[in-house]
Amino acid sequence: MLCTHDATKQRLLDTFSIPKDISIKSHSAETRGSETVHRLEWSDGHESEYSRSFLYQAMFDARRKAVQRQALVGIKLWDSSIASDPPKTLYVNAMNPNSNDLLSRLRRFGFCYVDETSFENPKATKKMLEKIAFIRETHYGGFYDFTADLASKDTAYTNIALEAHTDTTYFSDPAGLQAFHLLSHTDGEGGASLLVDGFKAADELWHTDRKAYEILSTVNVHGHASGNEGISIQPYRGFPVLEHDTATGDLLRVRWNTSDRASIELPIEEVETWYDAARKFDAILKKKENEYWEQLVPGRVLIFDNWRVLHGRSSFTGKRRICGAYINRDDWISKFKMRRFGKENVLKGLAVN
Template identity: 25%
Template sequence: MDARIDDDGRVLTLTTGDATHRFHAIWLRDNAQDDETRAPGNGQRLISLRDIPADTRITDVSVDGRGVTVTFAPEGKDVLFDPGWLSRHAYGSGAGRPRGWIADDLTCWDAGLQDDVPVAPLDELETRGPALKDWIEQVAAYGFGKISGGPVAEGALFRVVDLFGYVRETNYGRLFEVRTEVNPTNLAFTGLGLQAHTDNPYRDPVPTIQVLYCLESSAAGGENMVVDGFAAALRLKDETPDFFDVLANHCARFEYAGEDGVCLTSRRPLIELAPDGELIGVRFNNRSLAAVTDVPFDRMETWYAAYRRLGEIIDDPAMEVTFRLEPGEAFIVDNTRVLHARKAYSGTGTRWLQGCYADKDGLRSLRDAMRRQSQEAAE
């Protein structure tokens, strides 16, 4: 490993094997891990940027078995950095990534995932051991997962949320009922299916996790279906880049005012990108789409053509994974990415699910904490 000072002390260049990373002096000082800069217990900063001199520079660097020691002026402060930490936090390599890129720890999928749906028994997950770690990793990567072997009891879905976070209460309550009875006197009646959609696009922010838990399922049909919205958006981009761009560049509007005292609205694009082009969200719900007014006149027909094509991709059976929930089973979806639907049902019987919302920061927090725990154990 080699470390040298460049640009009159404003840059540290670190070479390890075939990898070379460059770090600005101000970045290194701001990210010092010493006890004067960071609280030992939780890692939070103890100082503000105003406490660091604006003319901070590096005057000396040395490498030994402990790591990389950097001396900062004008403070005259020595800080020890772990080379592995520096490599993991190197920056500047993301330039040139294509618009619509996704994070490395996400996996896009289509109907080919049908036989590999992430699933685990609830009682095993509640031991908070390896089964939970594996399931959480898969749910984070694919954006959805199933749970089996739960009790057939009202409110049991809260045990699913307890695995990783907290219920997000809305105007629908802590939970909502999805109950259907097929008319037994009219055997010709066929229940309508629902197009794959994301829930509550009219909220800002949207609930980022949805849980649906089955309590009764005696009606024929009514299978659940999920579609990877990221895979659908990227397929649209591959087919017609202009369609992808028009849906990402202009906001749609969503609205729900179906009860007294409630008028929920949001203004967000159907395909949401971060400033650096990362694909971070999809909102798709024809029932809640309000009049779109944020698209320029000369782009509106293109916007509608793109909206139509995205819907056709979402409806393509090659994109969907289907499964039937039996009593005591549940599934969880990342509501910023994965669309869900219900197939049509018919005949006699009942279908009763309970649903609730949560937030994926809890799920990601648990995943990252378990990753860190495994890493520390390995070291």
């Protein structure tokens, strides 16, 4: 392994030192256990070894490569009927370093409850989330513990109703996972949580209005967060509402937040075409059969994929205390992949992924 550092898995060979006209001088193959290994001698004297499984992976089509790169396994679309049996696991399972129970449900459904979590001390929630990956710091801080006091200038810090949306559309890289744990709700009522499967809504739009789907997949929309003093966060470019994997065409991310939307990247005479398409998507998101409502309770943490699942809430009275955090997309997908496929299989695919 002279070309790759054994510990860091980083390339050591200077790619551009390889002669442009390099060719294979000789080839041989041998069986090592259950694996066939191909040995090549190149015209510059360098020798390489490739396992048959490595060469086989190099021939995979884009979709099969994406299964490992994105961990595209067993994704299940859902609607309001999921209320009868929502995905859930226990705190003890989420804390088990050998269990993929929580992450598997998050990848399949886009959300999962973690029951039997202590609500007397928010550190229990923080510790559980850190078992997934690093908590993401933003202009709101890291792990949050807040009430509706407008300590941060965002509608999340009020008691008004919020329509279904995804968070941090004003970031170039929106948060991957988001978590809420209702620690207490006193002297009032309301505040039911709303979840909508953005992938399911997009699928419905695809089947009912292909043109509207195309518009929302190609027209860039800008976002911003400008409520806090001295801050106006904007992504480095606009992004479409529906973002796809360029290699496979799979829907990768939904960006939908009418509160934080800025300009539409179209000539003024064409902007109406985007709004027409957006109205159709909005109507699908608001269909009763697509809205899953649930009243959060102390002891049950809600974690959801912010690249897929839209969330909102009904208005409420009284005082609610909620803790939670953001986690980066790459970090949680990495943890899921390593547990799902194993390190050896993940590393085998790096050269072709």
